[in-house]
Amino acid sequence: MLSRTTAKRASSGIDYSGLAIPKGGRKVGRIKPGRYENAKHVSWLHDWSCVLAGRGECDGPVVVHHLLKPWVGFRGTGRRSDDRNGIPMCDGCHRALHARGDEDAFFTETTGFPEFGRRQAEELWKGSDYWEAVP
Incomplete structure (x- = not known):
């Protein structure tokens, strides 16, 4: 016996073979793009x-x-941004930033420039010993 979903797909006339099958949960059909990771770059930032x-x-x-x-790149609920978006911060400043909750407001208060974190991350990534082209 075919499931309701399988029967619907069969009746639609669309070939679903070869498509990625999302893993379980209620959000079936939604595939999140992968997060770029570069452990050597993160270690270099430390x-x-x-x-x-x-x-x-x-x-x-x-x-x-x-x-x-x-x-x-991107960021989603419960997901941090990829490693190209990392900046080195001392524990105290890092806690203060998260306590403030608004990254742009935090950098505006501390540096007078809301884009400070993004510019620093971009410069650090482009100058990293472990930079690589990312599609």
């Missing part, structure tokens, strides 16, 4: 000092902040 080091008191070890509003 060697830098906080991007806000010259503008105030930095506190704690450097972590990599993945931009909430990426300069390239």
Whole structure:
């Protein structure tokens, strides 16, 4: 016996063979594009000092902040932006940014420039020892 979905597909006359089959859940049919990852680039970013080091008191070890509003790529609910959108921040600045909740407002308050994080991420990615062309 055919399921209702299989019967619908068969009656539509469309050939569904060869198409990607999304994995379970209620959002069947919605395929999320992959997230670009580059562990060497992220590790390289850990060697830098906080991007806000010259503008105030930095506190704690450097972590990599993945931009909430990426300069390239995408971000979704429950998903961080890809590794090209990472910037080194000390733990204190990183916590302050997330406590503020609005990345552009945070950078406007600290640097006077809302695009600061995106510009820093772009420059760091293009100057990275591990840069590679990404489709």
